[in-house]
Amino acid sequence: MEIQVRRQQRLVNLHDQENANVFKGKSNAILPIKRQGLSARGALGDLNTNAQAQRDIAIGKVAVATAEYEKKATLNRATIKSNYSHVRSKIDTGLAAAKPIIQPSSRPPLRREESTAGLAAKAIARTKAVLKETQQNKTNDENILKPRKQSQDSKKPSRLSAVKEDSKPVLKEPTESLGKLKLAETVNKDSQLEKEHPPLPSDVEDIDAGDNNSPLLMSCYIKDIYHYLTELELKYAIEPDHLRKQSVITGKMRATLIDWLVEVQRQFSLVLETFHLTVGIIDRYLQAVPNVQRNQLQLVGVTAMFLASKYEEIYAPEVGDFVYVTDNAYSKADVFQCERDIMAKLGFCLARPIPLSFLRRFVKAAHGTSKNHHLAKYFVDLSLVEYSMAHYRPSELAAAALCLSLYLLSRKTLEEVWTPTMTYYSEYTLEHLDPIIRKIAKIVVNVKNSKYKSVYNRYLDPKLAKVSALPELKEEALQELAKIPSTTYL
Template identity: 35%
Template sequence: MATRQVILPKNRGEAPIPGAVKQKNMVAETKNRRALGDIGNMVAVCGVNGKPLPQVSRPITRSFCAQLLANAQAAASENNKNLMAVNGNVAIVADGALPDKKAALARKLVQKKDVAKSKPEEIIEISPDTDGVRVKEKPPQLNKEKLGENLLDELSSRKQAPTLTSTLTARSQAAYGLSVKQKEDIVDIDAADVNNDLAVVEYVEEMYSYYKSAENESRPPHAYMDSQPEINEKMRAILIDWLIQVHYKFELSPETLYLTINILDRYLSATTASRRELQLVGMSAMLVASKYEEIWAPEVNELVGFSDNTYSNNQVLLMEKRILGKLEWNLTVPTPYVFLVRFIKASMTDSDVENMVYFLAELGMMNYATLMYCPSVIAASAVYAARCTLNKTPLWNETLKKHTGFQEPQLMDCAKLLVSFHSAAAENKLKGIYRKYTSMDRKAVALLPPAKSLLAAN
């Protein structure tokens, strides 16, 4: 950069002195040159590898500075071409051996890399078994190909160790007296049916979740008998006791019986029926349920024969149409039998408990008072009452809680009601169900004493 003359500012109103101005200009020029020399003209410029560049006598302008920088970069790139990548602990040189200084520098870099690789990393470990915190060195990463099977097993077992969060949660629950149930307490009741396609193990839980959500949609109101002018609860019980006998004579499936009672109650809750046609409604309901559930449904004339020809075939078919119209052909409903099958399987007991469960459930279906409970509660209460009757311990376990979704207090009222029906079954005039379950093919469970301890419980 060229020096410029420094012109001092003049005060207003003062005339310039020629000799003084010339002297001041010379002093300012000298100071300005020294300052420019300090900036760059007189200072040695260092190049690549610390070697000073030759002194330049000319001022360093912007273009000249750019030229110097380009020369320095070109020299650096030329030196880099002589060096190759360092592989392991040996530096490979393309144009021959490295100079002494460069070789020493390369060896230092390699040593630094080795130290960085071998230096263990410090990690902080919080042990759940102790209250302290300790710092330990993290071992270097190992090659899995060089590890033996025992070492791999050890590393995998460390990954499965309990976490700090789970340990603290367990301690907190223990401090407040909360017991954590082990997974072994809940038995997988579907494990034996994995290869059975009919058991639909893959989505059986989703099925019963849907049944529980939809059971109240197809449930008849428990007070519908108040709107019936000519029939009452006793007439309904007589009709169902007769239908159970007809069902037993035809050897129909249990699904047909429970669906018949569901269709009967839903139809009577939707319309009024006279006393004369009550039996006709029951016969037609069984005909509809048989066509839905059975492979070979009974013929109309066979049902008419069981009614001592009280009705004609044409009357039965007309009533069948009326029932389907009132129900809007909605026959796929979760009855208590749907839940009984699942809950009996969860009970994991012998055939005596199974027959006792069906005996108590049918007694409950015959009595109008049971309609106040939903189908799943009736089924779970029948299982609970049967286990109480046969003294099965424990009366209610974790497996039953999981698959039924009910605790013991939730089933107590309905279970007591079913046990009271069992107590009065031998003296009741309606003995269709009682005779059915006194036979040996049903293990004569109706003859067993009822669970009076359950009735005495508060």
């Protein structure tokens, strides 16, 4: 029994010695493949214990490195803080601090204004002292030179007194002088206006007398505005028979184009100003450019309405919409090219007045109703389609259309309708308008037999009081006016 115990003890000692040799790096030591009394798990446990020891060593090294880094960072942070304090002391005080570190105090830091108040006060005081000393020296020099200068010429004023007078100018009666100046300007302006606009005759009503308190009606400038519009319609006038230079385009082709544009305007819900301006652009272009081809006439028409819509509309249709109404006969590039050509030929000016602008003024002078206004617009639109009426000025068309509207709806004679007030504001006498009125009456009578009925159909709208279907347009009064023959260019 004792022999077995000793043998087992010797084997354990041998195993411990071999393990020690292995850990010391002795390569000649051989471990048994399987030890008696130990399992593989026990061997791995020993190895794991060794790895844990190595891991503890590595963690210790990392901890030491971290501590050193924290120490260096703390030192750097302290250095930066001291440097920042040094710079901040320079900013706050305006002086270079002698000490690199400012000792913190319980008092909050001063603002720039508070910290520099004393320095500013000292600087101001120093500047005042220098200026005072300079002024005293200058005064002493002048006092020394003054007697000598007076002795040479006692009549001449001293230079110092002249400087004082110039340095402190005195405005005599500033309020009164400015008031007189303003009053004089107002008097001159009023006298100039009286020369330009003489007082109204006794039989003429002042239709702008009640508009002085309304800035939108511009009663101070309204006469000048319409005088300027009259000058513009003379400047951009359409000649009689302005298509004589065209070898292909005729009056009937023009009427067909404008009648179709009435439908386009109605489809796009454009304002009436757009349609009137479109007709003016077309006539001006056809008058300026000879030999427009037949296949280009529709392109000119849609491009003119495209331009007019951009000029008058708030939300103008896109160019693709105008290409669509032509059934894609033209492309967008064609419209843009034609637009550039039209604007170049018209001198980039679309300022020619339209009949609707004058019609509003004349309806106000006649105290007309909305029905009178719609019927006059109907007559104007019919005249725009007719080629023989294209050469009349917009104001002439508006005056003649309103005169005929008042005549048909009031059961009065033309002489009673066209009062001196209407003659004054329209600047047309009844004798001047009589042939135009008769031409319009003839167009109205023949509209049912005409193939151009777009205007007639549009004014069947209840919003326009259905003026194209009024019974007054079928009475003998209009027939009598239409019997007088008129010269046409068709």
